[in-house]
Amino acid sequence: MTDSLEPFNTGGKEARYAALLPRLRQHGIDVHVHTMRWWGDAPVPQVPAGTLHALCPRISLYAGSRRSIWQAVVFAASTLRMLGRRFDVLEADAIPFVQLFPLKLVTVVRRKRLVVTWHEVWGRDYWVDYLGPLGRVAAALERLAASLPDHVVAASTGTADRLVDLGVPRERLTAVPNGVDAAEIEAAVPAADAADVLCVGRLLANKNVDVLVDAVALLRERGRRVTATVIGTGPERERLAAQVERLGLGDQVRLLEPLEQRLDVLGAMKSARVLAFPTVREGFGMVALEALACGTPVVTTDHPDNHARHLIVPGVNGYVCGLGATALADALTQALDNADGLREGALATGRDNSWDALAATLAKVLVA
Structure with a gap:
């Protein structure tokens, strides 16, 4: 039901x-x-x-x-x-x-x-x-x-x-x-158009994708150009599109409609260097687990209503940070700089489920 x-x-x-x-x-x-x-x-x-x-x-x-x-x-x-x-x-x-x-x-x-x-x-x-x-x-x-x-x-x-x-x-x-389905993960082919940071999910206010956009802008101010792909639809989509345009991030942030095939979503996860998951309310965090199973480290928030944080061992398979552009930008910087070293920890988390x-x-x- x-x-x-x-x-x-x-x-x-x-x-x-x-x-x-x-x-x-x-x-x-x-x-x-x-x-x-x-x-x-x-x-x-x-x-x-x-x-x-x-x-x-x-x-x-x-x-x-x-x-x-x-x-x-x-x-x-x-x-x-x-x-x-x-x-x-x-x-x-x-x-x-x-x-x-x-x-x-x-x-x-x-x-x-x-x-x-x-x-x-x-x-x-x-x-x-x-x-x-x-x-x-x-x-x-x-x-x-x-x-x-x-x-x-x-x-x-x-x-x-x-x-x-x-x-x-x-x-x-x-x-x-x-x-996760290990066979499905194995069958996914990494996407050709890889992004530094991927974000997947319903575009709702509690998902805080706008904070990710602000973090990308902040990293640009620090002299670091980071590309981000957002896959999803929802009530926040138009506001996010306007935010990307206002900040002049059209060449760094892409907003994509949900992909029809799950293998394509998993392929996007495999090709990304980091998954950003800045939600403040998550009963589990399916997206985070799937990304980890693909070998992609995850950055998420330490909010008490975000149970996806329990999947993350900081410095092993990703990072947990406060909610805000500065905190997210700092955590993304750590994850991007250490993405290769975090890969094995991410894969190990996926194998346990x-x-x-x-x-x-x-x-x-x-x-x-």
Whole structure:
């Protein structure tokens, strides 16, 4: 149960489901994905994740730069259709978590287990920053929603710890972090148009790609010309394009639409010298892990809501820095100067995370 999946939309949770769900078949699990009608009036497409079923029409996930409250409410209401659909266990994506309330009703009525994958915990401070006074209500709902599942799958150990802080008992928690496909990484061919610094992901305010652009400008002032490629789309794209133009960085910073093939994204990671990941909110950091698996060191922030920082051992596979152009420019300088030496540490991090082993753990949770 998720409102978004590949190939219709890209992102960390979408990539996670695209990797894990097909592998569940190896453990005797028949996967049916209930989502929005992303395909419109066309015939239901076949996707590797499983058999698709529409719950409601496709509604934009975002209203401006924020997640759409209307979309969340409509999708949540549509999940009541599961009262009449067949399933043995219902696994739900926690985002945007409003749907967990009707889904709890569905599973109680149907006497089935509700397993929820929790990608990240926002908490009261972030909710208030995001929504203002209304954020206090949202934070209370998040805490209540976390109490609903029969079992919670946390996308990182950091998220698991924060769920315990919300009141989820440890015995109802299993950490199943994100992983990489070693064969897919091996098959990716480095891109011909290599950049010094690569940034990949949704162009949202919390990703702070504008800080990367400012850091490139600062390095230019210091006499160091650094090229950066940004791959992604989102509400911040026009503002970033204007920023690049205003700073006269058109020959150093490229903004590219999402690449259609994952191998092309991995190829871009392989060819870049450093991946910049200046986010302040990340439940795990799939992009960071994939870059490390490609042998590309990562620079990310030390913000407490950025769990990608736990993947980084400073000076071994990348660097962690404060949020700001100066701090990011300094960390990028270190990473670029030591990129070759950081490569082995990056590759070692990638080798420790296998999707096959993670799928086996998830399968045990689902059939318990």
